[in-house]
Structures are given as C-alpha cells and as structure tokens.
Amino acid sequence: MSRHRLTLIGLLGASLLAAGALTGCASGAASAPSSSTPDAVTSAxxxxxxxxxxxxxRAIAVVTYGSSSCVPVVEGEPTVANGVVTVTLADAQRDACTRDMAPRATLVPLPAGVDAAQPLAVTVSGAVEGKTRLDALASVPAAPTDLTASAGWVDRSMVAIVTYGSSGCVPTVESVTSQGETVEVQFATPPADQICTMDFAPRVTLADIGREAGQGEVSLVLSGGGVQVADPVPVLGTR
Structure with missing residues (x-):
C-alpha cells in the first residue's frame, strides 16, 4: 500500500441517490488526476x-481498486454464514469513468448475526472479486445514534471515514496533522460551483494517517468541507 496521502476515495454503495442539485459539497472524484480521460465502465x-x-x-467499508470516479455499489443483500459475509458488488451506473487506478470504498451494512467481537471473513463477487479478513474488535462500542460519523482501520496506515451528506459529493482530504492523542483530518473546501445530489446519505472517504497516528488507540477530529462532527471519532479495529 502506498504511503502517499490519499485525498478521497470512495462513495458508497447503493444509497439513496436522488435527482437534483445542491452546491457547496466536495467532489467525489477529486482524487483522480486532472489529466485523466473518461473511459467506459469496466469490472476488475x-x-x-x-x-x-x-x-x-454494524457495517464494513470494503476497499477495492479501480477508477476513483466509479465506485462499485452493493447489489442485493449481503449474506453471512459460518463467520463469512458474502457481498456482491456491481459497477457504478455511469457512462464514463476516469482512467486512474486508486483505492475506493463501498459501505456495506452487515446482516443480522454478524458479531464484531468475532473475526469476520469477507468474500466479494460480481464486478470485483476477492477475499479478505477482519480481526475481531477487542471492544465493540455501543451502537451510536443514527447519522453518527465513524472510522475504521483498513491497514497500518489507511482509515475509512464515514460521514453524512450528499452521496454525490464525497469529502476529500486536504491535510492530516497530529494533535496530541488525536489526529486532525481537514477536509477540502469544495468548489463553489460543485453540483451535488439532493440526498442525505453515508459517504466513505479514505485517508492515510499512518505518519501522524503514532502508536496505540487513535481518534479523529474531523473538520472542513461542510462536515460537522462535534466530537472526536474513535478509529475501530487494529493496524
């Protein structure tokens, strides 16, 4: 995994896209190089x-690699059996995608019966195929209220951050700095003319915080980019 700073990635799966427009949200494709050329949607x-x-x-962020502007979406309902959750991903319904290769994250709500205090194997099929495994959480936090930001370790350096707002405009990371026992993630101010869908849904941003995180447990202070989160967000899982 590259240690370079990630500026966004990812939008989630099949959530609540609605027609309409709303200005003042960050672009979900900001991580793609400006010289990228649109291309047909392809599976990987x-x-x-x-x-x-x-x-x-209660959910996982599944990280795959491909066009940063065309994040796969969840197709159907994930299933769980014998400690294995099976997820089917479909290509994003877009006419064209940027020709880059980047990590991007799809939010996957877990079915009933998944215990985060136990290890979880993840099998992905469909537009993207692969397998991974999550270690059990040492301490499963109480379920938060709805629309609460959350975060989890993807690997030793990368975290997945879930925030809420327009699903068409995922926040992008501008800077990451250490602030004592917390890591401050500053989201970029979106372009004034950015057009976003008029829905309110979870979005997933990937950020590289490895250099600032130090050792031990980490919490994130989120600010900027139209994201309003009052309290530090604990990062779940292990590196």
Missing part, C-alpha cells in the same frame, strides 16, 4: 480487497 475481477469495521461494527 481478481483485484486486491481490503475492509474496515465502521459504525460500531
């Missing part, structure tokens, strides 16, 4: 897969 079977616990263990 056999790609590397990673995952992170989020939302107090």
């Amino acid at each position: 079977p056999g790609a590397d897969i990673a995952a992170a616990w989020v939302d107090a263990g």
Whole structure:
C-alpha cells in the first residue's frame, strides 16, 4: 500500500441517490488526476480487497481498486454464514469513468448475526472479486445514534471515514496533522460551483494517517468541507 496521502476515495454503495442539485459539497472524484480521460465502465475481477469495521461494527467499508470516479455499489443483500459475509458488488451506473487506478470504498451494512467481537471473513463477487479478513474488535462500542460519523482501520496506515451528506459529493482530504492523542483530518473546501445530489446519505472517504497516528488507540477530529462532527471519532479495529 502506498504511503502517499490519499485525498478521497470512495462513495458508497447503493444509497439513496436522488435527482437534483445542491452546491457547496466536495467532489467525489477529486482524487483522480486532472489529466485523466473518461473511459467506459469496466469490472476488475481478481483485484486486491481490503475492509474496515465502521459504525460500531454494524457495517464494513470494503476497499477495492479501480477508477476513483466509479465506485462499485452493493447489489442485493449481503449474506453471512459460518463467520463469512458474502457481498456482491456491481459497477457504478455511469457512462464514463476516469482512467486512474486508486483505492475506493463501498459501505456495506452487515446482516443480522454478524458479531464484531468475532473475526469476520469477507468474500466479494460480481464486478470485483476477492477475499479478505477482519480481526475481531477487542471492544465493540455501543451502537451510536443514527447519522453518527465513524472510522475504521483498513491497514497500518489507511482509515475509512464515514460521514453524512450528499452521496454525490464525497469529502476529500486536504491535510492530516497530529494533535496530541488525536489526529486532525481537514477536509477540502469544495468548489463553489460543485453540483451535488439532493440526498442525505453515508459517504466513505479514505485517508492515510499512518505518519501522524503514532502508536496505540487513535481518534479523529474531523473538520472542513461542510462536515460537522462535534466530537472526536474513535478509529475501530487494529493496524
């Protein structure tokens, strides 16, 4: 995994897209190089897969690799059996995608019966295929209220951050700095003319915080980019 700073990635799966427009949200494709050329949507079977616990263990962020502007969406309902959750991903319904190769995250609500205090194997099929495994959470937090931001470790450096707002405009990371026992993640101010869908849904941003996180447990202070989170957000899982 590259240690370079990640500026966004990811939008989630099949959530609540609605027609309409709203200005003042960050672009969901900001991580793509400006010279990238749109291309047809293509699947990427056999790609590397990673995952992170989020939302107090009630969901996971599945990280795949491909066009940063065309994040796969969840198709159907995930299933769980014998400690294995199976997720089907479909290509994003877009006419064209940027020709980059980047990590991007899809939010996957977990079915009933998944215990985050137990290890979880993840099998992904469909537009992207692969397998990964999540270690059990040492301490499963109480379920938060709805629309609460959350975060989880993807690997030793990358975290998946879930915030709420327009699903068409995922926040992008501008800077990451250490603030004592917390890591401050500053989201970029979106372009004034950015057009976003008029819905309110969870979005997943990937950020590289490895250099600032130090050792031990980490919490994130989120600010900027239209994201309003009052309290530090604990990062779930292990590195």
